[in-house]
Amino acid sequence: MEYVNINVNGDVLTGVTPYTAEQIREYNEKGYWLNETYEDVLMKVVQKQPNKLFVVDQFARLTYGQFKEKVNRCAAFYKKIGIKKYDRIIVQLPNRHEFLIVLFALKKIGAIPVLAVPRQDTFEINQIIDLIGAIGWITSDRDGTHDLLPRISEVRSKNKQLSFVLMIGEQDRFPQGTHDVMAALEEVTDQEVATVKHEKPDPNDVALIILTGGTTGVPKAVPRTHNSILANIRYISHMHTDHDVSLLTTPVGHGMAHQGAIGCTLMKGGTLVICNSPRPEDILKAVHHEKVTRLTLVPTQLIGILEHPHLDQFDLSSLKYVRAGGASLHFDIFIKATEFFHSFGCTVGGSAYGSSEGPSAHHLTTPTGELVKSIGKPVVDGDHWIALGENEEVLQPNEIGELAVKGPGVFTGYYNSEKENEKVFTKAGYYKTGDVGKIDENGFIFITGRQKDIIQRGAEGIIPSEMEDLIAQHSAVDQVAVVAMPDPYMGERACAYVILHKQEKVNDIKLKDITDFLKEKGAGVLLWPERLEIIDEFPLTNVGKLDKKALRKNIHQKLIQEGVLEKD
Structure with missing residues (x-):
């Protein structure tokens, strides 16, 4: 199979499996896709409420208008130093607002951000560079108290193809030959900014690449187009409003952050608070001080909050909705969470499901009875879930098999990985999730085990x-x-x-x-x-x-x- 991604302008990026012309037509005609890019969504909010507070962290508080100006200047800087459309740039930063600026600027000029988390060290970064052919790396000098300069030195010495190493952090610590991204924003001229002001990619272009594990143990690169990932976000965000204040507690380089707090805040024009620490106490402080209304946690964070010895000292009354995702939530913890948060009028979402590849499911209301064990129903209209037998036959309701899904919110193949794609896609184009489960007669999905060897x-x-x-x-x-x-x-x-x-x-x-x-x-x-x-x-x-x-x-x-x- 030849791997190409062809958008309406005829541009080609090798290594990406395309949506078929029939899929593109169907998803557009049925309204699953709106042919928008991240730039389009951001501009809608900027035009409507430029002075609305968009992002908050320990370093800055930016309105949508201020954020857009920094994105434009950053995009102009990228073009100035030679970053081009389809260039793959690894973005490996801690939880801070600059991550969003560099990310949106790359998307604006059609370059492709490849998301990595700070805990991925030299071994993993070297693998990623080889896998996706990265020509640039945006990173920081520190991750908390951890000095990252030795990592940067080792990676640069082994990867001469890295034309650009861009830095965030303390400028006097940056290695020679690297660029200070935020300082560079002040150096670009208004004329240079004007050249990129109206630039944007095609909705069928790859918006970003998310990294995940593969059956061989080598990281796999998941390309997500603007149309596809925004479809996920549009449906996930249906309960959000522009009055919501969402707290981001998971790493900014994790897919869960982009289809959750980051994407949903942008889609509805709300406010995003970035927590730079996953510790329950820091999460509680952020909710208390920033009057957070929506909170998505991994189960370990939820447990830590419920067991915090001084929980009653924090004002959590602003919270309207709490959900645990990213891993299975034990029934006893769900009940305990429901009792606590319901005591001050906060809704607790049941177990949810999401993956970097796109498949997602959730509950629209707090589940009861046996449905507590379910991950809910598909998030995206048009995503079709099935359970497969040993010979990939489609099973009947309540029969247990490997769960598979196909639709507008699901990717179409790993980057440059033909053999892996042959393993994980059926002949009919369904992505096999590697999870074992069943779908009941009402469409609720239950996971009972795993097909893949994964921890x-x-x-x-x-x-x-x-x-x-x-x-x-x-x-x-x-x-x-x-x-x-x-x-x-x-x-x-x-x-x-x-x-x-x-x-x-x-x-x-x-x-x-x-x-x-x-x-x-x-x-x-x-x-x-x-x-x-x-x-x-x-x-x-x-x-x-x-x-x-x-x-x-x-x-x-x-x-x-x-x-x-x-x-x-």
């Missing part, structure tokens, strides 16, 4: 094979298998089962030896196991393959014996 740590999906490949390079390790172990706080954590070389002694190898080794390899913390189990041999299936199910059962039983988990 869901909070909102982050971790591919075990990538961790295994790194651990296997340790001199003491003969064989390794990484599995998910249940955790009452994070949902799941990574447990590494290791067989040592015969000459090694069990007591000589500790978890810290493994994590120190991974740190030296440049692997980010998401690729570090959180428990080490040393065994003599792996359990095998009837056909002689590694039995990870048996390993998961083994660690589950150990956690029960240790009192970490309650007995089933």
Whole structure:
């Protein structure tokens, strides 16, 4: 298959699987797509209410008009230094308002932001550069107290194709040959700004690339067009208003932020408060001081808030809606959250589902009874969900199989990954989510398990094979298998089962030896196991393959014996 993305102007970006002409026509005619770009949505709000407060963080408070002016100046700076349409630029920044400026400016000139989170270290960044052919990298000198300059130096030395390294942070710390993005905004002339003022891409162009795990352990790049991702946001934001103040608590480089707080605030012309810390106390302070009305959390944050020892000292009365997403929410926690937030008139959304690839589902009202276990119904009109049998036959209501979806809110293929796309798409074009579940007779979707070997740590999906490949390079390790172990706080954590070389002694190898080794390899913390189990041999299936199910059962039983988990 030839990979191209063709928009109405005839431009071509190789490596992207296109929507078919029939899909484009259908989605436009039925109103699922409005043929808008991010620039169009932003301009609508600017023209209507330029003085409305748009974004707040610890460094700035910007109105829509002020924000748009900075975006235009940033876009002019990009053009001045030679960034062009379809150039892939990695954006790896902490939670601060500058992220939105550099992101919207890239989109405006048709360059493609590739989202990364600060926890991805040199190993992952090198992989991303190779995968997507990045020619630029926007990053910061620090992530909190963590000095990122050694990372920047190592990545630059290994990737001479990086023509641009743009920096946010303390200017006197920036390495030679890098650009200070925010300082550069003051240097561009009004004439240079005028050249980009009316620029915008085509709605069928790629708006951004979100990174996710693949079946091989190598990161996969998910291209999302303006039309497709804005369709998701338009439906998700239907309950938002321009009076809402939404708090962003997840990393700005995470897909959940873009289809949630960022996108919905922009779509309705509300106010976005960016929290630079995921700690429950900092979230509570932000709600208290900024009078936040809408709050989306990962389950670990929700648990931390409910268990905060001084919860009653924060004024949360402004909250109108709270939802936990990014990972499954235990029934007991949902009930506890409902009781607490309902006590002052705040609605609690049930479990929701969303992925970087686009499929999303939610509840429009607080679910009751068996529906509490459901992820709700499809968010986007036109997204069609099915459950597949072993031979990819479509199953009947309430029959359990792999969930698959196709529609205007769903991507059409990973970037430059023909083999991966063959695995995850059916012949009819349905994306196989890797989740196992059922769809009842009323269209409610239930997830009962996972097809893919993945560890869901909070909102982050971790591919075990990538961790295994790194651990296997340790001199003491003969064989390794990484599995998910249940955790009452994070949902799941990574447990590494290791067989040592015969000459090694069990007591000589500790978890810290493994994590120190991974740190030296440049692997980010998401690729570090959180428990080490040393065994003599792996359990095998009837056909002689590694039995990870048996390993998961083994660690589950150990956690029960240790009192970490309650007995089933």
